[in-house]
Amino acid sequence: MSQEDTLIETPESVSNDRFVEVSYDDAIPNNVDLSSDRQLLKALESWHPGYLDWWKDMGPDGFQEADVYLRTAVGVDPAGWAKFGYVKMPEYRWGILLAPKVEGRTIPCGRHKGEPVWQEVPGEYRSLLRRLIVIQADTEPASVEQQRYLGKTAPSLYDMRNLFQVNVEEGRHLWAMVYLLVKYFGKDGREEAQALLERRSGQQDNPRILGAFNERTPDWLSFFMFTYFTDRDGKMQLAALAESGFDPLSRSCRFMLTEEAHHLFVGETGVGRTVEATCAAMQKAGITDPYDTEAIRKLGVVDLPLLQRKANFHMSVTRDLFGSEISSNAADAFSAGLKGRFNEANLKDDHQLQDDTYPVMRAVDGHIVTEDVPALRAINSRLLDDYIADCQGGIDRWNKTIEKFGIDFRFAQPHKGFNRRIGEFAGHRISPDGRLLTEAEWQAGQGEWLPNDADNAFIHSLMQPCHRPGEYASWIAPPRMGINQQPVDYEYVKID
Ligand SMILES: [Fe+2]
Numbered sequence: 001m002s003q004e005d006t007l008i009e010t011p012e013s014v015s016n017d018r019f020v021e022v023s024y025d026d027a028i029p030n031n032v033d034l035s036s037d038r039q040l041l042k043a044l045e046s047w048h049p050g051y052l053d054w055w056k057d058m059g060p061d062g063f064q065e066a067d068v069y070l071r072t073a074v075g076v077d078p079a080g081w082a083k084f085g086y087v088k089m090p091e092y093r094w095g096i097l098l099a100p101k102v103e104g105r106t107i108p109c110g111r112h113k114g115e116p117v118w119q120e121v122p123g124e125y126r127s128l129l130r131r132l133i134v135i136q137a138d139t140e141p142a143s144v145e146q147q148r149y150l151g152k153t154a155p156s157l158y159d160m161r162n163l164f165q166v167n168v169e170e171g172r173h174l175w176a177m178v179y180l181l182v183k184y185f186g187k188d189g190r191e192e193a194q195a196l197l198e199r200r201s202g203q204q205d206n207p208r209i210l211g212a213f214n215e216r217t218p219d220w221l222s223f224f225m226f227t228y229f230t231d232r233d234g235k236m237q238l239a240a241l242a243e244s245g246f247d248p249l250s251r252s253c254r255f256m257l258t259e260e261a262h263h264l265f266v267g268e269t270g271v272g273r274t275v276e277a278t279c280a281a282m283q284k285a286g287i288t289d290p291y292d293t294e295a296i297r298k299l300g301v302v303d304l305p306l307l308q309r310k311a312n313f314h315m316s317v318t319r320d321l322f323g324s325e326i327s328s329n330a331a332d333a334f335s336a337g338l339k340g341r342f343n344e345a346n347l348k349d350d351h352q353l354q355d356d357t358y359p360v361m362r363a364v365d366g367h368i369v370t371e372d373v374p375a376l377r378a379i380n381s382r383l384l385d386d387y388i389a390d391c392q393g394g395i396d397r398w399n400k401t402i403e404k405f406g407i408d409f410r411f412a413q414p415h416k417g418f419n420r421r422i423g424e425f426a427g428h429r430i431s432p433d434g435r436l437l438t439e440a441e442w443q444a445g446q447g448e449w450l451p452n453d454a455d456n457a458f459i460h461s462l463m464q465p466c467h468r469p470g471e472y473a474s475w476i477a478p479p480r481m482g483i484n485q486q487p488v489d490y491e492y493v494k495i496d
């Protein structure tokens, strides 16, 4: 379990009695002095009912009236930014919170490097900036839509509560982006804000913008893999946008990253607890071979090779979210100073990259090669590499658990080119260990590498609700500790 992520839920970092910057008397809690901008306030107030309709239509199905023990952001002070309490989700206080302004902040990268950051939209980059914000914004409601049926099969009230926490915070992230659109982009911004409520994940005629956000999240293993791997794409994108020279975007994203840490924690511990339940059940039954799947599944737990296949799927579709590895749009956004790299400030180069190169892996003439490419055009490739490195920590911790039980199995990340639809490897068939395959070889192997029909049917059979306090499904171990110092058998969700 990541210490960093666990910290978010400890009482030391969350105190209940600090209500500093945010006034909850306002219809829309905020620390952006909304009440002084009548026009903006009016625009947001007129967007609000449509948002609530969207939430009721597309938010968690069947639990709108339940009292959920939720964290609500009440400020941006790292020492005490949230409070916990029972809330019905439609009454959640979705607010607009920006990280504090850094005095004297300058544009960290690109051709304007060193100039003061922009507080207003730079006219020449207006449409590029709007596009970046809309793409980020679109992912937020999309994941809520993808996860809307999961409450019914929650493996415990603790997990159900975590699902709903992630959902309401993705809703808040939508608010954060809509604030930027409405405040800074006038009529176009209002139209974009409306369109965000109209697109639907997986819908043929008006889908969400990015592929992975149109996939289904049909079961809890998918949810945990999604929050570990796909919310981590969110983390990387937010980190890159936090480097933006457009200061309101930077400040918005910096605060969103605080909430994102919990989403990653839910994913990491969700998969980790699944691994733990599997290993413990195998040990108890005296099974040492991780590939003895028939016997293992009879124990009501998920075999480790199936978890690897699930992970392979989520890793590969999430890698596609980074876009083409070599991209002139990404170069433009970086050079304009609208989006930086991961950890931009700590990188030891000139932050302009006019003369630099970056090694990019590509499939050329039937071989996988690494070629030096102008660094500016390889911005996406670099962010993808940073993402892949960032994924490894949790995987190592899952492997530690398996090792502790003495089971001979290790999770691994598939090759970068495995199962890709976008970028350098699109159109190629590549095995998890990085071999270029013929179509026939791919067809023969894919059931070993990606969840197959039998896997999906088995997972489906496990998804039985455990909705009594302290009850946990067979396939997942209880957490080591509860939320906000509450016990693991706390009534995290009060269903009617
Ligand atoms: Fe988000």
Ligand SMILES: [Fe+2]
Residues within 6 Å of the ligand: 170, 231, 234, 260, 263
């Ligand atoms: Fe998230």
